[in-house]
Amino acid sequence: MSLASQGQKPNLAEIARAVGVSTPTVSKVLNERKDVAEKTRAKVLAALEEAGYRSPAQRRTTMGPEVVEVAFDSVNTTYASTLLSGILAYAATVDVEIILSTTGGLPAGGLDLSRKAQRMIDERRAGLIVVTSALSTAHLAAFRRRRIPVVVLDPLNLPPADLVSVGATNFAGGRAAAEHLLDLGHTRIAYLGGPESAEYNQARLHGYMSALMARGIDVDPALVINGRFHADHGAEGLGALAALENPPTAIFAGNDVIAVGVLREARRLGIRVPEDLSLVGFDGTALAEDSVPSLTSVAQPLQEMGRAALRSILLQAKGEQLDSHRVELATQLVVRESTAPPRA
Known part of the structure; x- marks a missing residue:
């Protein structure tokens, strides 16, 4: 029968x-x-x-546009909204729908990844873009077994070799920020960064250290403070640095949000930016343009990073070979009002 x-x-x-x-x-x-x-x-x-x-490809063909899920740890930042705008703009040109979710338990407990991966199959997701989260080989196993394409944007940890990741030239950006301050005449330059374990934080820090050492300047451990990519860390970090016997004349903040925290605390302490303290941020978001004074910042091409991540997902979903599993787009230093030569 x-x-x-x-x-x-x-x-x-x-x-x-x-x-x-x-x-x-x-x-x-x-x-x-x-x-x-x-x-x-x-x-x-x-x-x-x-x-x-019917196969997943047949279901996608007969049931309308492809759907890609984008998982953020938080969407309440200008960084996230700028990335998302790039993803959405490209999605509109290729007839792809975008579904938003939060990383929740990624990577730490609470989220059943096998169930999530199976749900993505059942709900016809073409792939998953994960923003600023740490995914290990074990975490990715559930998606690999079901052949679900995954791309990580700005990964917190060094991704497995076969995982596609998209980021910016963080080392070069960190070096450019420090070199700008050195060219202005600063030699006591602090770094207020994010989590010490975050790969892109380490790259920005190492770029900063490389610039100082190239000028024959030793890196003072007291001037390097890692913490969170949060405004409170900027405020607390400035308080600690200002209390030093020989405080810095310039600060390189690991992102624009930390830099905004530095500006807030500087006003409270009566420290003028840039007259008393020069300040450089990182990301080049609207925060940098709208701050008072406007922030000199290393701009990441966030919208293009979002587009590159979505392009990679769609290529993988079609079974096409990728040129590279690691995409790094160039950063650019944008000089504004928050940097100046140190006081004589």
């Missing part, structure tokens, strides 16, 4: 028995896994077609 004549749609186990293979093999074929022999694939595909099953 054929599968189609049994009166109801057979499940995968019944199809597997009819073809003489295992249920996982049928699942692999249905989800377009490549680790199945061609003869076996052909038999299973014929049985699936007869039973009325």
